[in-house]
Amino acid sequence: MPQSKVIETKVKAASAAAFLGSTSLLAALAAVEDNARLLSWMPDTVAPFVLALVPTAITFVSGWAAKHTPRI
Template sequence: MAAAPIEKKVTAAIAAAYVGSTGLLASLAAVQDDARLISSLPDGLTPFVLALIPAAITAIAGWKAKHTPRPPR
């Protein structure tokens, strides 16, 4: 039995997670170091709010990517 191809949605989500966790997190760390940009957030909530940004990028990439067509059975 041949292995099924990896869905394009999964590939897009993986790529977005990688990009979001590398370059974007470095940018978010810089934002976190600049207290003026996030001063309105409670200190305990800040890491969770900043972590939502890469998660949102991953979710949107997976949602926007098209499904991989499957051959009829």
């Protein structure tokens, strides 16, 4: 009988971190929207890429730190 597929802990951790990181970043951006001086030092063409690195870094670190799901 085929074994059901288990979602690894690493995938769950990285997915949760990506969601939380993205929502946190969006909340921060909503707060910053009224105060553009916080991002004024960054060129407009670079800002989206730098801001996209935040949830990417959170996802990478959480996926790296989570343990593998044991396989039988």
